[in-house]
Amino acid sequence: xxxxxxxxxxxxxxxxxxxxxxxxxxxxxxxxxxxxxxxxxxxxxxxxxxxxxxxxxxxxxxxxxxxxxxxxxxxxxxxxxxxxxxxxxxxxxxxxxxxxxxxxxxxxxxxxxxxxxxxxxxxxxxxxxxxxxxxxxxxxxxxxxxxxxxxxxxxxxxxxxxxxxxxxxxxxxxxxxxxxxxxxxxxxxxxxxxxxxxxxxxxxxxxxxxxxxxxxxxxxxxxxxxxxxxxxxxxxxxxxxxxxxxxxxxxxxxxxxx
Numbered sequence: 001x002x003x004x005x006x007x008x009x010x011x012x013x014x015x016x017x018x019x020x021x022x023x024x025x026x027x028x029x030x031x032x033x034x035x036x037x038x039x040x041x042x043x044x045x046x047x048x049x050x051x052x053x054x055x056x057x058x059x060x061x062x063x064x065x066x067x068x069x070x071x072x073x074x075x076x077x078x079x080x081x082x083x084x085x086x087x088x089x090x091x092x093x094x095x096x097x098x099x100x101x102x103x104x105x106x107x108x109x110x111x112x113x114x115x116x117x118x119x120x121x122x123x124x125x126x127x128x129x130x131x132x133x134x135x136x137x138x139x140x141x142x143x144x145x146x147x148x149x150x151x152x153x154x155x156x157x158x159x160x161x162x163x164x165x166x167x168x169x170x171x172x173x174x175x176x177x178x179x180x181x182x183x184x185x186x187x188x189x190x191x192x193x194x195x196x197x198x199x200x201x202x203x204x205x206x207x208x209x210x211x212x213x214x215x216x217x218x219x220x221x222x223x224x225x226x227x228x229x230x231x232x233x234x235x236x237x238x239x240x241x242x243x244x245x246x247x248x249x250x251x252x253x254x255x256x257x258x
Contacts, residue, residue, distance in 0.1 A: 046078070047079040047241070048081075048087075048248035049081055050087065050251055051159050052160045053090070053157060053161045054080065054088070054089055055089075055162070056163075057094060057142070057163065058073060058091060058093050058121070059094060059095065068202065069202055070121060073121060084108055088155060090154065092149065094137055094138070095136055098140045098144045101120055103148065104155025104156060104157070105155035138165070138167055138169075138213070139186045145190060146195070150193055160252055163195050164243065164247075165200065166202055168201065169199070169207070170206045170209065184213055196226075196251075199228070200243065201229045225246060
C-alpha cells in the first residue's frame with residue numbers, strides 16, 4: 001500500500017510538471033491521448049447487463065455541486081446497457097419546482113439514444129449560485145416519479161423499477177398544494193407501486209432525512225444498503241460502482257438479463 005501511495009505522489013508530480021518539460025505540440029498530443037483513455041473508461045462495457053427501468057431525480061444545485069451531481073448521473077448511466085431492448089432511463093429535475101426532463105419513452109427512436117439523453121441532462125444546468133435559501137421539494141419530485149415516470153404512459157414496462165434520488169436531503173419547506181406531506185411517506189407509496197429506492201447524499205446531506213426517505217430502520221436493516229454518500233469527486237467512481245452493483249443486486253437475476 002505504501003508503494004502505491006509513493007507511486008501516486010510521483011505521478012501527480014509528473015503530471016504537474018509535464019507541460020513545462022514537453023514541447024507544446026507534444027503536450028497537446030499527450031493530453032488528447034489521456035482524454036481518449038478517459039472516454040474509453042466511460043464507454044466501457046456495462047457493469048450490469050439487465051433490462052431495468054431506472055429513474056433518476058436530480059436536485060438543481062450551484063455550479064460546482066451540479067457538476068458533481070451531473071458527472072455521477074452520467075457515469076451511472078454508462079454502467080448499464082441503455083438501449084431500446086435493455087435498460088431505459090428517465091430523469092426528473094427539481095428545486096422549488098419539479099420538471100420531467102424525459103420519461104422512459106423519450107428518445108427511444110433516436111439512433112443516438114444515450115448521447116441525446118446526456119445532452120438533455122447537461123442542458124438542464126445548475127441553479128442560481130446566489131440562491132442558497134431556495135425551497136427544494138423532494139416530496140413533489142418523488143410524487144412526479146410515481147405519477148408521470150413509473151407508469152405505462154411514462155414508458156414503464158413491467159420490468160424491475162429503481163429510482164435513484166440525488167439530493168442533500170434537506171427539504172427547506174414542504175411543497176404546495178400538499179404542505180403536510182414530507183418525502184418519506186411519498187417514498188413508501190412509491191415502493192407500493194413496485195419502485196425500489198436508492199438515495200445518494202450529495203456533499204454534506206442531512207443523514208436523518210436520507211434514512212427516512214430510504215425507509216431504513218431497526219425493522220428494515222436491509223435498506224441501509226440503499227443509502228450512499230458522494231462527498232466530492234475523489235470518490236465519484238467508487239460510489240458509482242457501488243450504486244450500480246446495488247441496483248444489480250436489487251433486481252431479478254434471471255429475468256430480462258443477458
